[in-house]
Amino acid sequence: xxxxxxxxxxxxxxLFALGAFCAVVRRNLIxxxxxxxxxxxxxxxxxxxxxxxxxxLDGQSFVLFILAVAATEVSVGxxxxxxxxxxxxSFDPGNFNLLG
Amino acid sequence: xxxxxxxxxxxxxxxxxxxxxxITRKNLVHAVVYLIVSFFGTAMLFYLFGxxxxxxxxxxxxxxxxxxLFLFVVMMIRAESAExxxxxxxQWIPAxxxxxxxxxxxxxxxxxxxxxxxxxxxxSASPAQFAIYVFKYQWFSIEVVSxxxxxxxxxxxxxxxxxxxxxxxxxxxxxxxxxxx
Numbered sequence: 001x002x003x004x005x006x007x008x009x010x011x012x013x014x015l016f017a018l019g020a021f022c023a024v025v026r027r028n029l030i031x032x033x034x035x036x037x038x039x040x041x042x043x044x045x046x047x048x049x050x051x052x053x054x055x056x057l058d059g060q061s062f063v064l065f066i067l068a069v070a071a072t073e074v075s076v077g078x079x080x081x082x083x084x085x086x087x088x089x090s091f092d093p094g095n096f097n098l099l100g
Numbered sequence: 101x102x103x104x105x106x107x108x109x110x111x112x113x114x115x116x117x118x119x120x121x122x123i124t125r126k127n128l129v130h131a132v133v134y135l136i137v138s139f140f141g142t143a144m145l146f147y148l149f150g151x152x153x154x155x156x157x158x159x160x161x162x163x164x165x166x167x168x169l170f171l172f173v174v175m176m177i178r179a180e181s182a183e184x185x186x187x188x189x190x191q192w193i194p195a196x197x198x199x200x201x202x203x204x205x206x207x208x209x210x211x212x213x214x215x216x217x218x219x220x221x222x223x224s225a226s227p228a229q230f231a232i233y234v235f236k237y238q239w240f241s242i243e244v245v246s247x248x249x250x251x252x253x254x255x256x257x258x259x260x261x262x263x264x265x266x267x268x269x270x271x272x273x274x275x276x277x278x279x280x281x
Binding site for chain 2: 001002003004005006007008009010011013014015017018019020021022024025026027028030031033034035037038041044045048049051052053055057058060061063064065067068069070071072074075076078079080081082083085091
């Protein structure tokens with residue numbers, strides 16, 4: 001007997017709010033991508049918990065796809081960050097104000 | 101409270117504390133290392149919820165590959181001087197209020213919904229069962245995800261090396277032109 005599903009939802013909700021807070025408040029591109037990672041992680045906790053709650057393996061297979069999407073997003077996102085840093089010499093999203 | 105319930109509460113407290121410390125660090129290396137701690141806790145939570153394969157993948161991919169990629173980028177580029185002040189009050193106070201309201205409303209909703217308060221039973225899907233399920237019912241999504249990963253490789257290579265390759269091509273074209281003249 002583990003804790004009830006509502007407590008899993010509350011824990012994942014707190015994690016998601018922390019990730020959203022990080023992505024909104026920090027003015028550093030790497031911390032923004034980290035915040036998105038935290039939000040994806042909270043979503044996968046809910047999926048695995050719901051998979052146990054409903055005795056259905058669909059939730060677990062969704063987490064597999066979330067892992068793949070997170071890996072994709074991080075590799076392309078970090079490549080974009082390095083490219084932007086080479087062009088502007090800064091991590092502050094406020095400095096990226098040139099088109100082209 | 102049973103042993104597993106206690107484990108769940110301890111692990112979730114560690115995850116939330118490590119994440120909260122991570123998002124407030126000014127030093128990016130410290131933030132990434134605290135997040136690795138948080139992802140290890142998530143892997144333990146997955147194991148507790150009966151997903152041993154996903155727990156292993158969480159450690160290998162999230163805590164291993166993704167966070168090491170972050171560490172590489174942080175160390176490759178000197179990123180310490182990016183922010184002078186981590187939290188500007190006019191930005192973080194509204195964000196904190198909105199996040200708090202969402203968490204409170206979601207918690208009230210989760211606790212108030214009927215059928216949510218029965219404790220979860222211990223069940224476990226072995227890696228073999230899980231793999232058979234995925235390749236039986238989700239094979240198309242697996243193919244789509246493999247295409248997505250291939251596109252990510254192409255995109256990252258293009259972004260990382262595209263400009264230099266282009267410049268080399270341009271130089272070669274100029275050399276060719278001068279050779280022709």
